[in-house]
Amino acid sequence: MQKLLRHIVTTIITSITILMPAHAQWYQASGSSFIDSSGKNIAKTRATENALKKALLVAGASVSSVQQVVNGLMTKDELSVRASGIVNGFEIVEEQHQDNVVTVTIRADIFPQEKKCFAADYQKRLLVTKTHIKHREQANIGGIYSLDKQIAHQLNAQLQSNTRYMQTQLALSNTTEFARYIDSFEQNKLKDLTRGIANMTQSQFVLYTEITDLSFDQDATNSWKFWQEKILPRNFGLTIHLFDGNTGESFLSEQYHASSPWTYKYREQVDVASNHFQTSPYGLAINRLLEQAVMDLDESLMCQPSQAKIIHAGETELLLNIGKKHGVKQGDEFSLLHQENFIANNGQQYSGFNVSAYKVKVTKVTQDTATVTTLDGEILGNIQHNDLAVRY
Template identity: 30%
Template sequence: MKKFVGISCTLFCLVAGTPASAEWFEVTGMANIKNGDHSKARRKAVNDAITQALLFSGASVTSVQTVTDGILTQDQLKLSANAEIQSANVISESQVGDTWQVTLHVDIMPQTEKCPISAYNKQIAITQSQLKNKHQATLGQIFDIHKATSERLYQTLNSQRASLEPVPYYAQPIEVNKFFNQRFDYNEQLIETVTANTNSQYVLLSQITDISGGEKLNGSLAFWKDDKYVRNFKMDFALFDALSHERIWQQQYSAQGIWPFEKTKLIDVYSDTFWQTDFADEIQSILNQVVIDLNGAVACLPTKGKILHIEGDRVVINLGRMHGLENGQLLNIAHNNPITDGDGRKYLHQIKTINQVRVVQINAQNAIAVNISQRPLNNIQLNDLVEIQVEPNESFSLIDE
């Protein structure tokens, strides 16, 4: 299992003659050394360190692999061009037991245009992934690999979250095939069920499409050695907005790793024995990248919620402390009036209103807000939408889609 060491210090360094200032971070990354491959362990340790720096600073990046695609020398890491990272210098690197440890000094330039709404969290339901080709799990009898991977993703997102607050929903199997086919004729009721049980604005669905075993690494002449195989791993992800049922992000990831066990050996996919293998390490690398991509996909999207209860000039909403809500916050209201076509498909239709409410009491998952206008909330209904107003002086920001 990959170990993470947090940010040891953060300082602001003013650059003379420039309006912007860079932040520098001293970060330490670690990765296990598998099969004596020090080069791979060093690369993963660098990725680990830079991932921490990026997530901590709030910088946006599409791929850590792209950022760290360069040559690691004794004193400097040459990075591919990226507007966010100015430089990354190696302070020290060494082997510590069975791990490789790299400490970097990373200079990150703040974004010229940061999304003010990124300061607010969005809850995301992590559902149980589906194993598409179950017969491929025969090698090692890893028929629960989809469950273990979903749990691992939740743990990874929970430890590295930036814009997203994960909610576990991986104990219950769900059918996701239709969400990934070309016709895209999925049942929206599944999204409704998940978000109703998790109070989440987003629902993440996934499926593992390939865990097939490849060629044997050991030759027939080396019969005295343990069997080792190259094994594939491919996984699809799709993120849905629970309020509009729209698919707002989709990505496929693939990797290969060494499967070090004999063909007849039964493997517990929840054990450290499995997660310390090269194959599982590749899975974890994918999950680390998924966390970064998910945060990037939603960072500039508004945090929205629903009205759960109305009592006079007071409303109860499903946004709370977990979302970054504070007392005194202003919320805009829009009617949720979906349009249904002849085939029964629903389309998001939001009707803007001039109504605003102010938060007066906050709980972990919900809050109470009061009407700030002399106009009564006569036309406001249950399940109408609320959105955090980021700039009080700006006009109403909900988009009529």
Template identity: 30%
Template sequence: MFAQKNKSSHCIFMALICLLALYVGQVNAVWYEAKGQAIIMKGDKHSARKAATEEALKQALLFAGASINSVQQLTNGLLESEDITISSTGEVNQVELVDEVWHSDYVTVTIRADIFPKEQICKASEYTKHVASSYFSVANREHLLDGQIADFPAAFTRHLATLMDTHGTYAKLSYIAPYTTYWSPSTLPANVRELAKVADAQFVLVGEITDLSVTREPPSRLAFWADEDATRYFAFDVAVYDGLNGGKLFQRTYQTQDTWPFDRFAELDEYSQSFWSTAYGKAIDKQVAKFIVDLEETTSCQPLTGRVLQANNTNVTVSLGRDNGVMPNDELYIYQTRQFTDGRGETYLQYNIYPGVFIVESAYSNSAQVRHKDANVIINIQENDFVIKK
């Protein structure tokens, strides 16, 4: 039985995965059993069942190391079948419904999947990558007036970090600069590199909340005493950058909408659990879940990279440690970078690799001491050089 993630009866992220049998009937195939839960929104059991099934299958796939472009595509085909069983020539050979249990406001679905893991799972996925960000900006601050949620950008960024820490596998939002950055295209690569350096992070998130608008439908004249129906929208645009060279890895937009249960003059606490446990908060959480999957698919196989913190004639201290999964006797490589400009004015990044392999002698929570595998004397290595674990 594998360790279970933090459990909540109202959490769509929960999944319990059990290894049932190894190499049964097919070479290299493994059966996984997983449970997923989803809240029943507005009595829509079909959507809840679909969401719970999607979450269970996604967790089984990620745990097994399978790689698919879209779990959504697979589960849409899955749910077309009455007994929730599919066959495929891809990484998922078969998925079966084991059980579904309906509660008053949520459903639990158990599936069993026959999964072919990747032929070669990258070694880099064993290590935790640290991510940095500043508070997300907001495109239209007037959207913050309804509910008096002026601190929503900061609250959302912190909530994102919590969800990444709780439900992520490979990437953790370990540093949030306590301010909002308005990124200028001309200075963005340099600012990304600087934030990554300050935070000892490998990747940087640049995010903007593009929609927080509310639409309200007044009650009919025949039911003038009823409350108006309100819907709130949510959309955020996020780009992920390599903190070493400032290059963009991907950029996507996530959007949703749901019932907004609050009066326009209400003063809400956007940091509170009562806010995030609303239907609107849960709708945002589902978009964040999609982002976490996209982020980890993008970064999991990127080599683990850190910086040299201190160097002397015999030992080097680096910014990678046990928090990243680095342990004594691991092998690391150290290199320098420099920018140069060619005759046409084009700027390039040059990598100068220090010869040989470095061995981790002592690993601490966020640092490690390393020594050269063959040489007794270390020369030319400087603070802020880079270290990589392949």
């Protein structure tokens, strides 16, 4: 007992000593994780890791250093730790459990980098499209053809609940030609498709997803129980493709794979939207995989510049398609980009931008739009409708 008290006193004194420098700042962030078969403690650790990553990125840490710092801290026995370097320490300030999700809020004492992630102040607009099942014949067992819509729903729900850096919307009514274009390497058509969808939905980024594997493994998980029907592991493969809606160019592509026992009978038709499926071993494995995909999207987009399209251009005043609900405040300043498209010698079409010398400031803001004017009342030269305003 005395040894424990000495340890607590030493920790407090050390904490006070370390926290003296004025350069360290507190950052608060939340992270969530599904509780699967690995248990609540592992889910809590994943949620804490997610929250710490967000705090580090907002403080200005590079993505490469974030993983190194997080891995170093999360190997500690205690979740409230002290460390040298970029993270002085962090602590859990709130923990919530709801249904099969644990949400952890942490407060981290971080030495910020010279350049902070100012873009994290704004929410990026992301369109989540209907998932494409690459090999539909693999969905025959269980009749899980509606998994294309369900995965998009789950991914969108996780994005909405687990990140404050993206504002998402879901498009399920129409099937796009994405799968055909990407399989046949029709890059120009893919760019045109993406720009068209983004323009129609006022989105900065477009997310396409493909279910690449729903096959079964042949080794039963219960082969020693010879009196039971075989339970075979079923695979789940997912590829996410993130595209820039303004240029139509690929921004991120990641592949994910999971395998878990398929606990349903061979001829049983399965409702993938039911709670029974969501809490089955296979459903939980999918949720865990989507959780990782959301974390990757969060890290990739958090510090990307927020781009707003100019939807009306006057001589000294512009109207932008970004507003209060995206984080814009009166007095915020934007740089302007004039869009130019060109065709290279190989016939490929590319989008380019000329950075304008003008800077503009927000004078009026509504939920969906912002009015900006030049800082000195100067007339805006060649800036026009569909050009971009960017906050770096």
